[in-house]
Amino acid sequence: xxxxxxxxxxxxxxxxxxxxxxxxxxxxxxxxxxxxxxxxxxxxxxxxxxxxxxxxxxxxxxxxxxxxxxxxxxxxxxxxxxxxxxxxxxxxxxxxxxxxxxxxxxxxxxxxxxxxxxxxxxxxxxxxxxxxxxxxxxxxxxxxxxxxxxxxxxxxxxxxxxxxxxxxxxxxxxxxxxxxxxxxxxxxxxxxxxxxxxxxxxxxxxxxxxxxxxxxxxxxxxxxxxxxxxxxxxxxxxxxxxxxxxxxxxxxxxxxxxxxxxxxxxxxxxxxxxxxxxxxxxxxxxxxxxxxxxxxxxxxxxxxxxxxxxxxxxxxxxxxxxxxxxxxxxxxxxxxxxxxxxxxxxxxxx
Amino acid sequence: xxxxxxxxxxxxxxxxxxxxxxxxxxxxxxxxxxxxxxxxxxxxxxxxxxxxxxxxxxxxxxxxxxxxxxxxxxxxxxxxxxxxxxxxxxxxxxxxxxxxxxxxxxxxxxxxxxxxxxxxxxxxxxxxxxxxxxxxxxxxxxxxxxxxxxxxxxxxxxxxxxxxxxxxxxxxxxxxxxxxxxxxxxxxxxxxxxxxxxxxxxxxxxxxxxxxxxxxxxxxxxxxxxxxxxxxxxxxxxxxxxxxxxxxxxxxxxxxxxxxxxxxxxxxxxxxxxxxxxxxxxxxxxxx
Numbered sequence: 001x002x003x004x005x006x007x008x009x010x011x012x013x014x015x016x017x018x019x020x021x022x023x024x025x026x027x028x029x030x031x032x033x034x035x036x037x038x039x040x041x042x043x044x045x046x047x048x049x050x051x052x053x054x055x056x057x058x059x060x061x062x063x064x065x066x067x068x069x070x071x072x073x074x075x076x077x078x079x080x081x082x083x084x085x086x087x088x089x090x091x092x093x094x095x096x097x098x099x100x101x102x103x104x105x106x107x108x109x110x111x112x113x114x115x116x117x118x119x120x121x122x123x124x125x126x127x128x129x130x131x132x133x134x135x136x137x138x139x140x141x142x143x144x145x146x147x148x149x150x151x152x153x154x155x156x157x158x159x160x161x162x163x164x165x166x167x168x169x170x171x172x173x174x175x176x177x178x179x180x181x182x183x184x185x186x187x188x189x190x191x192x193x194x195x196x197x198x199x200x201x202x203x204x205x206x207x208x209x210x211x212x213x214x215x216x217x218x219x220x221x222x223x224x225x226x227x228x229x230x231x232x233x234x235x236x237x238x239x240x241x242x243x244x245x246x247x248x249x250x251x252x253x254x255x256x257x258x259x260x261x262x263x264x265x266x267x268x269x270x271x272x273x274x275x276x277x278x279x280x281x282x283x284x285x286x287x288x289x290x291x292x293x294x295x296x297x298x299x300x301x302x303x304x305x306x307x308x309x310x311x312x313x314x315x316x317x318x319x320x321x322x323x324x325x326x327x328x329x330x331x332x333x334x335x336x337x338x339x340x341x342x343x344x345x346x347x348x349x350x
Numbered sequence: 351x352x353x354x355x356x357x358x359x360x361x362x363x364x365x366x367x368x369x370x371x372x373x374x375x376x377x378x379x380x381x382x383x384x385x386x387x388x389x390x391x392x393x394x395x396x397x398x399x400x401x402x403x404x405x406x407x408x409x410x411x412x413x414x415x416x417x418x419x420x421x422x423x424x425x426x427x428x429x430x431x432x433x434x435x436x437x438x439x440x441x442x443x444x445x446x447x448x449x450x451x452x453x454x455x456x457x458x459x460x461x462x463x464x465x466x467x468x469x470x471x472x473x474x475x476x477x478x479x480x481x482x483x484x485x486x487x488x489x490x491x492x493x494x495x496x497x498x499x500x501x502x503x504x505x506x507x508x509x510x511x512x513x514x515x516x517x518x519x520x521x522x523x524x525x526x527x528x529x530x531x532x533x534x535x536x537x538x539x540x541x542x543x544x545x546x547x548x549x550x551x552x553x554x555x556x557x558x559x560x561x562x563x564x565x566x567x568x569x570x571x572x573x574x575x576x577x578x579x580x581x582x583x584x585x586x587x588x589x590x591x592x593x594x595x596x597x598x599x600x601x602x603x604x605x606x607x608x609x610x611x612x613x614x615x616x617x618x619x620x621x622x623x624x625x626x627x628x629x630x631x632x633x634x635x636x637x638x
Contacts, residue, residue, distance in 0.1 A: 115623060116626070119582070119630075121442045122384030123578070126384065126386070130622060131623075137616040141612055141613075253571065254454075261450060265447055269443065294458040295462065300454070301451040305455075308447050308448050308451070309437070312441075
């Protein structure tokens with residue numbers, strides 16, 4: 001009898017360890033941005049962070065869970081309105097309202113989810129859109145929050161964020177940085193756990209995963225609630241930066257869903273790196289093509305369609321296929337003979 | 351009496367929503383494709399009517415159908431063969447995201463060409479023509495035409511579906527695309543025909559929409575949502591059910607507007623959510 005071949009299962013690769021070190025260094029540099037960046041640069045960086053966070057969450061839903069939503073603006077707008085309501089009428093420090101908005105966002109995602117989970121596949125997508133419309137129309141009816149024309153955050157509330165204007169902008173900047181790191185950690189963490197395995201299993205085959213004992217409805221529902229809460233927090237932060245809210249801006253399908261979908265599709269749907277690449281490409285395009293106005297959106301739409309048809313895994317999918325690099329690996333690799341020493345090539349499972 | 355009036359107007363409005371919905375329902379039935387750009391294609395048809403009228407001079411907008419219907423059908427055929435056929439498969443992401451991209455492209459192209467000004471097709475005396483049904487309830491000729499047209503469109507689609515060779519091909523590819531191909535059907539062509547038919551209905555819906563109300567490049571998504579609500583309320587795969595669904599959405603909207611003008615759209619959505627909660631398979635799920 002031969003002894004069983006020793007093996008170990010690992011997620012990490014050498015590239016991913018290097019990427020981890022670079023990521024930590026990058027976070028340190030970004031956290032020190034008030035030292036080296038101007039006001040405009042920091043605003044742009046905050047915006048990049050919020051889009052990266054929104055795209056990562058949408059990617060978690062659509063790319064990893066198979067829940068294609070075109071109504072995430074419901075949570076962005078809800079979070080924004082919660083910030084305005086609680087900070088204005090509750091007298092709570094505006095930054096402290098961000099996590100509260102997150103909890104409320106998750107809470108409102110529960111009944112919404114129960115209802116629209118009755119729709120499957122593509123009809124689920126349009127159902128999420130209906131919900132977002134309902135949110136927009138309801139908030140347009142609330143006159144204490146400005147009704148259809150919206151309202152500005154009262155000066156006293158804005159002053160309460162921090163003593164000076166510089167400090168105020170630094171606080172919101174750091175808040176954006178913390179949120180985006182939190183979201184990336186959440187997505188990566190979630191996908192590295194048992195639940196993450198269950199998610200990808202569901203996405204790849206509902207029937208097979210159900211036969212393995214995965215509660216599909218529950219798993220998807222949980223992801224929907226978590227992403228709803230996190231999206232509401234980002235929404236609160238977005239409108240803390242803007243200091244003004246209106247139903248059309250808060251529940252804009254272009255700003256909070258179309259751009260986010262294009263970012264994810266261009267970067268690579270179903271990969272953690274995709275939204276990062278997509279956000280970089282998106283902002284590079286925007287800084288160069290911003291003058292074109294609606295033509296810019298048109299070009300984005302065309303690029304997204306081309307990518308979906310020609311390379312459905314996006315730019316990052318192309319890199320993975322070509323070079324086999326994964327910066328945030330969530331796939332498990334079986335390394336046969338790893339315990340016997342180095343030198344043997346790791347084998348891909350299957 | 352104004353309540354009865356609101357309900358009657360809502361029923362007639364439902365005809366328009368049913369026309370938004372049937373095109374959507376048709377392609378979902380044949381190829382399981384949900385076209386997010388559906389509403390924007392309705393608006394495109396309305397703008398095509400506008401262009402035709404600008405060339406020909408003052409005409410009844412309905413006359414433009416002679417040109418807009420075939421042009422839209424052709425656009426549908428080309429869209430399907432050129433784009434959508436490549437997205438069909440087990441994965442629902444590609445068709446959704448591609449049609450979403452198409453929706454954004456259409457909206458912004460229309461915005462570039464026609465600006466954001468809201469437009470309308472004027473139908474002259476037809477717009478205001480009406481006759482009294484009972485005291486206090488007047489029936490507009492145009493809304494009545496809309497409703498009867500919707501019934502006609504659905505009857506025609508039923509006929510095509512169950513009585514013609516093309517309809518047999520639709521049903522066959524819907525039931526089992528592999529076997530249909532084995533029997534000598536060219537699925538890509540069949541799908542393209544279904545999309546062409548759907549776009550022909552869209553053309554009719556678009557012209558009626560343009561005669562009834564103002565439209566602008568951003569009007570599409572709301573039309574998609576109304577149509578979608580009609581489909582789900584009526585029950586998937588049942589065209590007459592879709593008409594009923596359209597009527598439910600229409601009545602909810604006019605009654606909502608009667609209570610508070612700000613509640614028109616909201617009431618429609620809320621009724622949709624209630625139906626989803628109580629009867630998730632719709633009022634009249636497919637009877638086969």
